[in-house]
Amino acid sequence: xxxxxxxxxxxxxxxxxxxxxxxxxxxxxxxxxxxxxxxxxxxxxxxxxxxxxxxxxxxxxxxxxxxxxxxxxxxxxxxxxxxxxxxxxxxxxxxxxxxxxxxxxxxxxxxxxxxxxxxxxxxxxxxxxxxxxxxxxxxxxxxxxxxxxxxxxxxxxxxxxxxxxxxxxxxxxxxxxxxxxxxxxxxxxxxxxxxxxxxxxxxxxxxxxxxxxxxxxxxxxxxxxxxxxxxxxxxxxxxxxxxxxxxxxxxxxxxxxxxxxxxxxxxxxxxxxxxxxxxxxxxxxxxxxxxxxxxxxxxxxxxxxxxxxxxxxx
Amino acid sequence: xxxxxxxxxxxxxxxxxxxxxxxxxxxxxxxxxxxxxxxxxxxxxxxxxxxxxxxxxxxxxxxxxxxxxxxxxxxxxxxxxxxxxxxxxxxxxxxxxxxxxxxxxxxxxxxxxxxxxxxxxxxxxxxxxxxxxxxxxxxxxxxxxxxxxxxxxxxxxxxxxxxxxxxxxxxxxxxxxxxxxxxxxxxxxxxxxxxxxxxxxxxxxxxxxxxxxxxxxxxxxxxxxxxxxxxxxxxxxxxxxxxxxxxxxxxxxxxxxxxxxxxxxxxxxxxxxxxxxxxxxxxxxxxxxxxxxxxxxxxxxxxxxxxxxxxxxxxxxxxxxxxxxxxxxxxxxxxxxxxxxxxxxxxxxxxxxxxxxxxxxxxxxxxxxxxxxxxxxxxxxxxxxxxxxxxxxxxxxxxxxxxxxxxxxxxxxxxxxxxxxxxxxxxxxxxxxxxxxxxxxxxxxxxxxxxxxxxxxxxxxxxxxxxxxxxxxxxxxxxxxxxxxxxxxxxxxxxxxxxxxxxxxxxxxxxxxxxxxxxxxxxxxxxxxxxxxxxxxxxxxxxxxxxxxxxxxxxxxxxxxxxxxxxxxxxxxxxxxxxxxxxxxxxxxxxxxxxxxxxxxxxxxxxxxxxxxxxxxxxxxxxxxxxxxxxxxxxxxxxxxxxxxxxxxxxxxxxxxxxxxxxxxxxxxxxxxxxxxxxxxxxx
Numbered sequence: 001x002x003x004x005x006x007x008x009x010x011x012x013x014x015x016x017x018x019x020x021x022x023x024x025x026x027x028x029x030x031x032x033x034x035x036x037x038x039x040x041x042x043x044x045x046x047x048x049x050x051x052x053x054x055x056x057x058x059x060x061x062x063x064x065x066x067x068x069x070x071x072x073x074x075x076x077x078x079x080x081x082x083x084x085x086x087x088x089x090x091x092x093x094x095x096x097x098x099x100x101x102x103x104x105x106x107x108x109x110x111x112x113x114x115x116x117x118x119x120x121x122x123x124x125x126x127x128x129x130x131x132x133x134x135x136x137x138x139x140x141x142x143x144x145x146x147x148x149x150x151x152x153x154x155x156x157x158x159x160x161x162x163x164x165x166x167x168x169x170x171x172x173x174x175x176x177x178x179x180x181x182x183x184x185x186x187x188x189x190x191x192x193x194x195x196x197x198x199x200x201x202x203x204x205x206x207x208x209x210x211x212x213x214x215x216x217x218x219x220x221x222x223x224x225x226x227x228x229x230x231x232x233x234x235x236x237x238x239x240x241x242x243x244x245x246x247x248x249x250x251x252x253x254x255x256x257x258x259x260x261x262x263x264x265x266x267x268x269x270x271x272x273x274x275x276x277x278x279x280x281x282x283x284x285x286x287x288x289x290x291x292x293x294x295x296x297x298x299x300x301x302x303x304x305x306x307x308x309x310x311x312x313x314x
Numbered sequence: 315x316x317x318x319x320x321x322x323x324x325x326x327x328x329x330x331x332x333x334x335x336x337x338x339x340x341x342x343x344x345x346x347x348x349x350x351x352x353x354x355x356x357x358x359x360x361x362x363x364x365x366x367x368x369x370x371x372x373x374x375x376x377x378x379x380x381x382x383x384x385x386x387x388x389x390x391x392x393x394x395x396x397x398x399x400x401x402x403x404x405x406x407x408x409x410x411x412x413x414x415x416x417x418x419x420x421x422x423x424x425x426x427x428x429x430x431x432x433x434x435x436x437x438x439x440x441x442x443x444x445x446x447x448x449x450x451x452x453x454x455x456x457x458x459x460x461x462x463x464x465x466x467x468x469x470x471x472x473x474x475x476x477x478x479x480x481x482x483x484x485x486x487x488x489x490x491x492x493x494x495x496x497x498x499x500x501x502x503x504x505x506x507x508x509x510x511x512x513x514x515x516x517x518x519x520x521x522x523x524x525x526x527x528x529x530x531x532x533x534x535x536x537x538x539x540x541x542x543x544x545x546x547x548x549x550x551x552x553x554x555x556x557x558x559x560x561x562x563x564x565x566x567x568x569x570x571x572x573x574x575x576x577x578x579x580x581x582x583x584x585x586x587x588x589x590x591x592x593x594x595x596x597x598x599x600x601x602x603x604x605x606x607x608x609x610x611x612x613x614x615x616x617x618x619x620x621x622x623x624x625x626x627x628x629x630x631x632x633x634x635x636x637x638x639x640x641x642x643x644x645x646x647x648x649x650x651x652x653x654x655x656x657x658x659x660x661x662x663x664x665x666x667x668x669x670x671x672x673x674x675x676x677x678x679x680x681x682x683x684x685x686x687x688x689x690x691x692x693x694x695x696x697x698x699x700x701x702x703x704x705x706x707x708x709x710x711x712x713x714x715x716x717x718x719x720x721x722x723x724x725x726x727x728x729x730x731x732x733x734x735x736x737x738x739x740x741x742x743x744x745x746x747x748x749x750x751x752x753x754x755x756x757x758x759x760x761x762x763x764x765x766x767x768x769x770x771x772x773x774x775x776x777x778x779x780x781x782x783x784x785x786x787x788x789x790x791x792x793x794x795x796x797x798x799x800x801x802x803x804x805x806x807x808x809x810x811x812x813x814x815x816x817x818x819x820x821x822x823x824x825x826x827x828x829x830x831x832x833x834x835x836x837x838x839x840x841x842x843x844x845x846x847x848x849x850x851x852x853x854x855x856x857x858x859x860x861x862x863x864x865x866x867x868x869x870x871x872x873x874x875x876x877x878x879x880x881x882x883x884x885x886x887x888x889x890x891x892x893x894x895x896x897x898x899x900x901x902x903x904x905x906x907x908x909x910x911x912x913x914x915x916x917x918x919x920x921x922x923x924x925x926x927x928x929x930x931x932x933x934x935x936x937x938x939x940x941x942x943x944x945x946x947x948x949x950x951x952x953x954x955x956x957x958x959x960x961x962x963x964x965x966x967x968x969x970x971x972x973x974x975x976x977x978x979x980x981x982x983x984x985x986x987x988x989x990x991x992x993x994x995x996x997x998x
Contacts, residue, residue: 005492048492076455079489087724089734119734195734196692204734 003079003094005045010094011078013047013067014114015216017085018077023067030095031110033064044096047071089119089195090217103127107235107264113214113228119195120210124182129159130296131233131240131265134168134276135252141274142168142244145293147175149241152293154181156300161186161237163229164194164211168243182208184236188229191217230255231264239266239300241290244276253278260286268299318350318375325371329403340521344368347519348460348495349375354487354518356466356498356511360525362622362648365499366400369462370433372497374404377432381459386435387483388464401433408433411440414591426454438468438479441486455486458494463487463515466498467637470510478719484514501525502641505777506750524780525640525773529647530655532768532787533795534761538661541852543630544571544807545799546658548578551608554654556625557601560610561642563631563666566847571630572610574810585611613638622649628656632663632762634670635754636775639761643772656795659762664755671751676713678739680705681722684713688723688732695728701826704934706966765789811852818842818964818987821971825936828944830976837975840956842987843882844964845875857991860901861962867905871990876912879958884986889955892920892977894969895947897927905990906960915958920977921947930969931993939968947973949980956983964989 003011011017013033016024025033036059037046047054047068055065082092093100093116104112130153132146150160150172160176163169164185173183183203187194191213194200203209214232215225230251234240240259245252259267260282269279269287283289288299322345327335340357341364347355349372357365373384401408409422409431425431434454455461461483463469469480487496498511498518512518537543547560560575562568565586572584583597583606600606602621609615613633627646633639639657647653680703687702688694700710714730717723722737723730757775764771767790773781788794798804820839824832846854853874860867891913893906903919910917927946933939959974964987974985 002488008489008491045492074456075491076458076486076489076494080455080486083485083489087718087721087733088731089721196731198690198692201689201692201732201734204736207736 003082003092004096005048006043006096007092007094008075008079009044009047009071010096010114011082011092012071012075013044015078017081017216018074018079022070022074022078023063025064025067025114027112027114028110029061029064030114031112033060034095036060048075085117085217088192090191091118091122092116093118093122093125099125101125101127101236104232104235107262108231111231112235113232116212116214117191117217118210118212119191120204121182121207122210124159124184124208124210125212125236126159127236128238129153129161129184129236130156130300131161131237132168132172132243133163133230133233133240133252133255134243135245135250136165136167138167138171138244139274142276143171143274145270145274146171146243148293149243149296150175150181151179152296154179156297158238158300159184161233161240163188163233177203177208180208183210185209185211186229186232186236187211187213187215188225189213189215189219189221191215226251227254227258231258234259234264234267237265239268239296241296242267242269242279242282242287244270244274245278245282246276247278247281252276253282256282256287257285266299268296318346322371322375325374325404326367329367329370329400331403338364338523340523341368344497344519344521345372345375347521348372348497349379352493352495354496354498354515356500356508356515356518356520358500358503358508358520358522360523360527361501361644363501363523365464365501369460369497369499370400370404370406372460372495373406373433376459376495377406382429382457383426383431384433384460384462385454385458386433386462386464387438387441388435388462389438389468389477398435406432408435410435412437413439426457429457438477438483441482442479455490458490461487461490461494461496463496463498465500466511466515467500467503467507469498469514470503470507478715481719487515501644502637502776504637504775507637525644525776525778526769526780526784527644527647527653529651530643530653530769530784530786531791532643532772532784533654533656534659534768534788535656535795535797536659536762537798539804540567540660540662541804541807541811542799543658543660544574544810545803546796547571547575547628547630548580548803548807549799550796551575551580551626551628554626555652556623556650557604557607558609558624558626558628558654559615559642559645560608561615561627561629561631561633562610562612563633563663563670565612567630568610568612570811574807575608575610577810578806581605581607583609585609585615587612587614589614613642621645624648624653625650626654626656628654628658630658630660631666632657632659632758634667634751634758636757636761636772637754639758640772640776654795657762664759667755667758671748671755673709674748674751675744676705676709676716678741680713681717681739684710684717685722685732685737688730692731693726693729695730697826699730700935701937704938706935710935808852816844816847816992818844818967818970818989818992821967825940828940828972830944830972832944832972832975832979834971834975837978839959839967839971839974840884840984840986842959842970842989843878844989844992845871845878846991848963848991848993854991857962865899866901867962867990869908872905872908872912875909875988875990879909879913879988884956886956886984888915888958888986889983890916890918890953891958891960892918894959894961894973895919895921895923897923897929902960902962905962909958909960916953918951918953920949920951921973922950923947930965933966936966936968939966940972943969943972947976949976952977952980952982954981954983956986958986958988960988962990963993964991965993967994 014025014030016022036057055068095114132149146168153160154176159182160172161184162172164187176183214228242256256267267287268290269282271289272291319342327333344355344357345368347353359365398408411419411422463483468477562571568584568586572582575582585597597609601609624646627643643655646655683703720737721733721735724733761771767783768787769784770781784790848854856868856871891906891910893902896902907917925946927942930939933942970987977985
C-alpha cells in the first residue's frame with residue numbers, strides 16, 4: 001500500500017499497529033490535534049518534522065505531545081504492519097484520504113474514526129445504502145421483514161449496510177447478496193479471522209461486498225467496539241431501518257437511541273408484524289414508522305432529495 | 315568544493331589509504347544527495363567504480379550529523395565480508411545479521427537500541443524471514459539513517475534477476491519516514507530497469523556512468539556441440555593467463571564441465587545454487603588466492619562474487635539477455651591489464667533459454683487451482699496443496715512466492731491463505747515481460763552474429779550513452795581466438811559425455827496413502843544408474859532416436875549399458891533382469907533381453923499391466939506420480955535373488971520405486987534400477 005505522509009501520520013498516531021504498547025490517540029484527541037495543526041496552516045505530516053515542533057504547539061495536550069515525540073521511530077513500524085495487512089487483502093482508509101466516506105466526517109464530526117480497516121470494494125461506501133439492524137434473537141416474522149427489506153434495498157439500487165452479527169444482520173446481508181445486491185458489512189471485531197472463512201472470501205468475488213471495521217483487524221469484541229460499529233452503520237446509511245429491538249436495553253436499542261439523539265442519519269422503525277418490544281418506544285423518540293417496505297422509497301426521497309447521482313440514474 | 319566535500323575527500327583518502335585520492339565523477343554528488351538533501355539516489359555504475367565508498371562515506375557523515383544507523387541490504391555475502399574490513403578504516407562499527415549467526419542477533423539489536431552500531435548488513439532473504447519480521451524489524455526501520463539497497467535492479471520485474479524478496483524493500487522504502495534517504499546501487503540496468511526502480515522507490519536522483527571496461531577483450535565463437543566446447547576449454551584455459559570463471563546455464567552442465575576440466579588436469583571447482591555456503595566461501599578464497607585456475611559456475615556466482623583479479627570469463631552457453639551477459643563477463647578485468655571475455659555459443663542454448671522463459675510464470679490454470687483450493691480450505695500446507703495441484707514441489711513453491719508478492723496469497727507459519735484482495739491473473743503484464751525476454755534473447759542471437767564492436771554492442775543494449783568502439787574485441791582487432799579444438803580432444807570429450815553415469819537415488823518416503831500396500835522401509839530401491847542425461851549429445855540422443863524415431867534402441871546403447879553395469883559391479887550382484895512393462899510395444903523388453911544375454915543373466919517378464927496409467931511425464935508432483943503408477947501393474951513372476959530393474963527413462967523415480975517395492979514384497983532380493991536416460995531437472 002502506498003500511503004501519503006499525512007495518512008502515515010494518522011495511522012501512526014491513532015492505531016496501535018506495529019506495537020501494541022504504543023500510545024494511540026482516540027478519535028477525539030486526534031480531532032483536537034488536527035484542528036490545532038490546521039489553524040497553524042499545517043497538515044498532519046507536520047508531526048514528522050523537527051522544525052515544525054508540532055508537539056510544542058499551543059493547544060496540544062501533553063499526552064498528545066508525548067505520542068508525537070515517539071512518532072518518528074514508531075511510524076515506519078506501523079506502516080510496515082499496515083503493509084502486512086495489505087498482504088492479506090486488508091486496506092486502510094484514513095480520515096485524510098480522498099476515498100474516506102465524507103458522510104462519516106460530516107455526521108460524526110470529532111467522533112469519526114481516523115482509520116477504517118476494510119476488505120472488498122470500497123467504492124460501495126457511498127453513503128446512500130440502507131441500514132438494516134435488529135436484535136440477534138429474532139422471530140420468524142422479523143426474519144422475513146429483514147430479508148424483504150434487503151431485497152427492497154437492492155430493488156431501489158441501494159446497498160445493504162449491516163453489522164455482520166447473527167440474526168437480523170446476517171439475514172439481511174445474505175438476502176441482498178443472494179439477489180445480486182451489494183453489501184456493506186460493518187464489523188465490531190476480528191476482521192482478520194473473518195477473511196479466513198470460505199463464504200466470506202467467496203462473497204468478495206464479484207466486487208459486491210465490502211467489510212469495514214474501525215477496530216484493529218486482530219482486536220476482539222468489546223461492548224464499546226459494538227457501540228462504535230452501530231454508530232458507523234447509521235452514519236454510513238442514507239436511512240437505517242430498525243426491524244426489531246428490545247426496550248431500554250441491548251445493543252440495538254442503545255445504537256438507535258444514540259443515533260436519534262445525535263441526529264446521525266435517518267432512523268426508521270418497523271411498526272407491524274415482526275416488530276420488537278421496543279419498536280413503539282423508538283417511534284416515540286422520533287424514529288419514522290414504516291409499515292410497508294414500499295414506503296421506504298418515498299422516505300428516502302424525502303431525506304436526501306434528488307441528488308445529482310439520482311438524476312443521472314433516472 | 316565546500317567544507318562537507320573536503321571532509322568527504324578526507325574520508326575517501328582514509329578509506330582507500332591513498333593520500334591523493336579524489337572522487338570519481340558522480341561519487342560526491344551521490345553522497346551529497348543522501349547526506350545533505352536527504353533524498354533518494356540511484357547509482358548505476360560498473361563494478362569496481364566505487365559504489366561502496368559512496369555509502370560508507372555517506373554513513374560516516376550521517377552518523378556524525380546524529381542520524382541513525384545505515385542498513386545495507388545486499389545479496390553479496392562476499393561483499394559483506396569485504397565491507398566489514400573497510401568500515402574500520404572510517405571508524406564505523408558494523409555487523410551482519412544472517413542465517414549463520416543467529417546467536418549474535420540479540421547482542422546486535424541491543425547495540426542498535428543503544429545507538430552503538432553504525433552499519434548493519436543484511437541479506438534480502440532475511441526480510442521475509444518470520445523471526446526477522448518479528449524480532450528485528452521493529453528495532454530497525456524506525457530509526458534507520460540511510461537505507462542502502464545493493465543490486466537494486468533485482469527489484470525490477472523487467473530485470474533478469476527479479477527476486478521476490480526485494481519487493482519487501484519497496485515496502486520498507488515506502489514506509490520510511492520523510493527525510494530518510496535511500497541509496498540504490500547496481501552495475502547492470504538499462505533505461506527500462508531504471509524506470510522500474512524509479513517507480514518502486516519513488517523520486518530518485520540517478521547517477522549513471524559509462525560501462526566501459528578498459529582491459530576487457532571480447533570474443534565470440536560459434537560451436538554447436540557440447541563436446542567441441544568442452545574440448546576448446548580443455549585446450550585453451552591452460553593457455554590463458556591467471557584465473558577465471560566458466561559460466562554455464564544449468565547446474566547439470568556446470569557439474570559436467572567441472573568434472574571434465576578436472577579430468578584433464580585443470581584445477582577447477584563448481585559453484586552453483588545448491589553449493590553450500592561454506593563451500594562457496596572456500597571456492598571464492600581459493601580463486602582469490604590463485605589456488606584455482608577456474609570456477610565453473612551458474613548465475614549463482616553472478617552477484618555473489620567480487621574478485622578484481624579475474625582474468626577471463628568464458629561462457630559455455632549463451633545467457634538469455636545482454637544485461638545478464640554484461641553482468642557476468644564484467645567480472646573480468648577489473649584490476650588487471652588484459653582480460654578475456656569469451657562466449658561459446660552452442661546449439662542447445664536457445665532451448666535452455668526458452669525453458670527459462672516459458673517457465674518463468676506459473677500458468678493461469680495452475681494458479682486458479684491453487685487459489686480456489688485455498689479459498690475453499692483456508693490454511694492448507696504445501697504438502698496438502700501438492701495433492702490437489704499437479705505441480706512439482708519446486709514449481710509450486712515458486713508459484714506461491716510469486717502469488718505472495720502479488721498479494722494473492724499469504725502465509726502464516728507453514729499455512730497458506732488466500733488474500734481478501736481479488737487478484738486476477740495478469741495476462742497482459744506476463745505477455746509484456748515475456749515479449750521483453752524474447753527481445754533480449756534475440757539481442758543475444760545478434761551479439762553472436764554481429765561484425766560490429768562487441769563491447770559497443772553490449773553498452774548500447776544497456777543504454778550507455780557513451781557507447782563507442784572499444785578497439786580491443788575480436789571484431790575491432792580482427793584477432794580471433796582458436797576456432798576449434800584438436801579432433802582427438804573433441805573425441806575424448808565426447809567419450810566423457812557418453813560415459814558419464816548418473817546415480818538413481820532411492821526414494822525413501824511415500825508422498826501419501828496409495829492404492830497398493832507397499833512399504834519403503836523394507837522395499838526401497840538400491841542406488842541405481844542412469845546411462846545418460848536427457849538433452850546431452852551422445853547416448854541421450856541415441857535414446858531419443860530409439861524411442862521416438864526408430865522404434866528400437868541402437869546396439870551402442872546395449873553395449874554402453876553392459877559396460878556401465880560391468881564397471882559398476884554392484885554387490886550383491888543381481889542374478890536376474892526384469893523391466894518396466896511398456897504401455898505400447900516391446901521396445902524396453904527387447905532392450906532388456908539383449909542386455910541380459912550379453913551379461914549372461916536370465917531375463918524375466920515379471921510384471922503384468924492391470925490398468926492404464928497416464929504417461930508419468932504428464933504428472934508434475936510426487937503425489938500425482940506415485941498415485942498414477944500404484945496398482946497399474948502386478949507381479950506375476952519373481953525370482954528370489956537381487957535383480958536389475960530396467961526402464962528407458964527415469965524422471966520422478968516413482969515408477970521404479972513402486973515397482974521395486976512390489977518386487978521386494980513378492981519375494982525378490984535387492985532391486986537395482988537401471989535407466990537409459992534421466993529426464994529430471996530439465997533446464998535446471
